Amino acid sequence: MRKTRNGRPTMKDIARDVGVHVSTISRALNPKSNHAVSSELMDKIKRASARRDYRPNAAAAMLRTNRSRTIGVVVPDITDPVFPPIIRGIEDALAHHGYVAILANTDGDARRQTLAVEALRPRGIDGLILASVMRDDAEATRIAAGIPTVTVSRSTGDPQFSSVVHDEDDGFRRILTHLASLGHRAIASIAGPQTISTGYNRYSSYVRHSELLGLGQDRPLASFARAFNEMEGERCAEELLVAGRPFTAVACANDRLAVGAITAFRRHGIHCPHDVSITGFNDMPLADRLSPALTTVSVQHYQAGLQAAERIIDMIENANVTPTHIVLPVGLIVRTSTRSLTRAPDKEAGHADTSPINDNKNSRHKREEEL
Amino acid sequence: MRKTRNGRPTMKDIARDVGVHVSTISRALNPKSNHAVSSELMDKIKRASARRDYRPNAAAAMLRTNRSRTIGVVVPDITDPVFPPIIRGIEDALAHHGYVAILANTDGDARRQTLAVEALRPRGIDGLILASVMRDDAEATRIAAGIPTVTVSRSTGDPQFSSVVHDEDDGFRRILTHLASLGHRAIASIAGPQTISTGYNRYSSYVRHSELLGLGQDRPLASFARAFNEMEGERCAEELLVAGRPFTAVACANDRLAVGAITAFRRHGIHCPHDVSITGFNDMPLADRLSPALTTVSVQHYQAGLQAAERIIDMIENANVTPTHIVLPVGLIVRTSTRSLTRAPDKEAGHADTSPINDNKNSRHKREEEL
DNA sequence: CAAATTTTGGCAATCGATTGCCACCGTTGC
DNA sequence: GCAACGGTGGCAATCGATTGCCAAAATTTG
Numbered sequence: 001m002r003k004t005r006n007g008r009p010t011m012k013d014i015a016r017d018v019g020v021h022v023s024t025i026s027r028a029l030n031p032k033s034n035h036a037v038s039s040e041l042m043d044k045i046k047r048a049s050a051r052r053d054y055r056p057n058a059a060a061a062m063l064r065t066n067r068s069r070t071i072g073v074v075v076p077d078i079t080d081p082v083f084p085p086i087i088r089g090i091e092d093a094l095a096h097h098g099y100v101a102i103l104a105n106t107d108g109d110a111r112r113q114t115l116a117v118e119a120l121r122p123r124g125i126d127g128l129i130l131a132s133v134m135r136d137d138a139e140a141t142r143i144a145a146g147i148p149t150v151t152v153s154r155s156t157g158d159p160q161f162s163s164v165v166h167d168e169d170d171g172f173r174r175i176l177t178h179l180a181s182l183g184h185r186a187i188a189s190i191a192g193p194q195t196i197s198t199g200y201n202r203y204s205s206y207v208r209h210s211e212l213l214g215l216g217q218d219r220p221l222a223s224f225a226r227a228f229n230e231m232e233g234e235r236c237a238e239e240l241l242v243a244g245r246p247f248t249a250v251a252c253a254n255d256r257l258a259v260g261a262i263t264a265f266r267r268h269g270i271h272c273p274h275d276v277s278i279t280g281f282n283d284m285p286l287a288d289r290l291s292p293a294l295t296t297v298s299v300q301h302y303q304a305g306l307q308a309a310e311r312i313i314d315m316i317e318n319a320n321v322t323p324t325h326i327v328l329p330v331g332l333i334v335r336t337s338t339r340s341l342t343r344a345p346d347k348e349a350g351h352a353d354t355s356p357i358n359d360n361k362n363s364r365h366k367r368e369e370e371l
Numbered sequence: 372m373r374k375t376r377n378g379r380p381t382m383k384d385i386a387r388d389v390g391v392h393v394s395t396i397s398r399a400l401n402p403k404s405n406h407a408v409s410s411e412l413m414d415k416i417k418r419a420s421a422r423r424d425y426r427p428n429a430a431a432a433m434l435r436t437n438r439s440r441t442i443g444v445v446v447p448d449i450t451d452p453v454f455p456p457i458i459r460g461i462e463d464a465l466a467h468h469g470y471v472a473i474l475a476n477t478d479g480d481a482r483r484q485t486l487a488v489e490a491l492r493p494r495g496i497d498g499l500i501l502a503s504v505m506r507d508d509a510e511a512t513r514i515a516a517g518i519p520t521v522t523v524s525r526s527t528g529d530p531q532f533s534s535v536v537h538d539e540d541d542g543f544r545r546i547l548t549h550l551a552s553l554g555h556r557a558i559a560s561i562a563g564p565q566t567i568s569t570g571y572n573r574y575s576s577y578v579r580h581s582e583l584l585g586l587g588q589d590r591p592l593a594s595f596a597r598a599f600n601e602m603e604g605e606r607c608a609e610e611l612l613v614a615g616r617p618f619t620a621v622a623c624a625n626d627r628l629a630v631g632a633i634t635a636f637r638r639h640g641i642h643c644p645h646d647v648s649i650t651g652f653n654d655m656p657l658a659d660r661l662s663p664a665l666t667t668v669s670v671q672h673y674q675a676g677l678q679a680a681e682r683i684i685d686m687i688e689n690a691n692v693t694p695t696h697i698v699l700p701v702g703l704i705v706r707t708s709t710r711s712l713t714r715a716p717d718k719e720a721g722h723a724d725t726s727p728i729n730d731n732k733n734s735r736h737k738r739e740e741e742l
Numbered sequence: 743c744a745a746a747t748t749t750t751g752g753c754a755a756t757c758g759a760t761t762g763c764c765a766c767c768g769t770t771g772c
Numbered sequence: 773g774c775a776a777c778g779g780t781g782g783c784a785a786t787c788g789a790t791t792g793c794c795a796a797a798a799t800t801t802g
Contacts, residue, residue: 056493124430
């Protein structure tokens, strides 16, 4: 059949050129063992391999050493704007150390996460970066067994995984403090999926800081999105309206939900920020160019990716490092989607409506679709 | 030193379990050769390997067959919103055939493209998908030598590369026809980098269709961006203002340039669409939620990625397929960033200013801040 | 029933790099 | 002058799957 020999030079070729044994070539080319090669021989070998444009065959090295310098990266969906900067950070850090990333998407499906990891595993990946884990993702623990793993942007309950996450709690604290400082008391929330750590943590923080700030909600007024996207934002906004309890601001669990909410409210003649203040989370690209420009929490996605990659390489190259849990700081970005309830409205004409949404008539008709 | 044996079962283990030779296992597990194995033996082997949760060692197979079922994907920058859907398309198609993608970013730097490919090559990639090529990219031809390669979204002059691109010309024809139908005659353009096929083709189409439509430009009024981003869009908009020639619309080579242009014009009190109509290209995410919502050309990024991946697999698995060049159709999406010059202005009050930008008095006052 | 064929499956070489072990070399010290 | 030693570098086994070749077994054919 086809000759396997690929035209590419091998160590044997270099060895023949220089007139030494292949093992000497191998040692010379490997920084960890080249101390055992005299410097003049080193030179000759370097020159010979450059002349032939020699590149070691990764498969052979991989077979022998059981190391591939390849990291599996699993994300829910690369087209969600939060992931590209994370991936970019991962790539940049990996490239720096001579590693590469293999990517897989799961669409948020736990089963597909399992499939993805099982597809990656036989390729001999040295480590795994999961941006797709669920909260309490026992399955993730199982499939990642035996592979250095770090979760990024999200976390599981399992402390065995290293993680790099953002300070969600501080983010929501800042958001609520900001809204409160603008005079908002009745602050609703569009929460993210509670099966995901970010969704859960942001909602918890919303509840906790609402109380701490003494915001006058007897019980949290929230609607729960089933996914972090615009459509769910729209649905949840509708749900808040149906719920009938008054609010003047909505703190959303991320920017895309906020965008959806703004759209849905607008359909009902409720304009942001005039009639309702809305906040996002993530400061995604174009968040500043939307209308209104989103008040949101800036988050260091690129840094998160970078650090996750650094962690994983550390775990791979230095045995028995203990799991670390990095929390990246966040920042508040105030733009035009939030408005003071107390200050006179902007130049914009029209009556300054300060009354909460849903404040008229009977505010207690049950909402139809709970879930 | 460390035992290489990884705990993972090998063919030898399965062979021992079943009581046959490893070569039989290999044949049984390979669809191309399993006709040589009786069905009852097949069953036993399948069951045994399932019991042990056997996964073939990719490195060993790769070493022997010189095939890795791995595709290198090189993009300028994954954080540019056009690339994620392309990559997603690639991934989905590859996964379907049991392939995976290794990703690399170049930041539009030709040298880094070379480095990326040279980093990918020793990993035994079976094919290369380049979303990063320059027009007339001789270097790309050189580095991709011997590897099945397809370019996506962009193309080079080299017809040896298969390519999957969008119908740029039709896109710009539609844009200009649309603007002309709204009464615009003086249509400027913010062109993309001419070193990239998309930038070059869109500009050429702008020139050509301007003439075909009989738009009254004696010579094209264009400013050339050095990159496809908002900052360059802003700079080019300023440049158009400084040029001092009148225009009522600006056709931009992509959405990000358009977003930048809108911002820059607004800084000068020139509002879109009231004072100037602006169009983009690509219909990127959120283009519909911007203010104004972008009139643009929709482009099938996901499809392009999908097809590129299908092409590359075809090239790999069926020797000597000839290069193909696929052109995907585009669509015109009319939103609110373009406005009729002839029809009465929208409900919006205010005088309907129909006079071109730069048309008043001395249109040649230098702008202050050049940068 | 023997011969011809077809199935079935074992043997062993092979892909290319790595690495433990050992041998050889020249140098130094006693 | 001889043993000890550190520095070099060769030998060969090894990683795990693949596959051309061949032989044994099963089947068909004459």
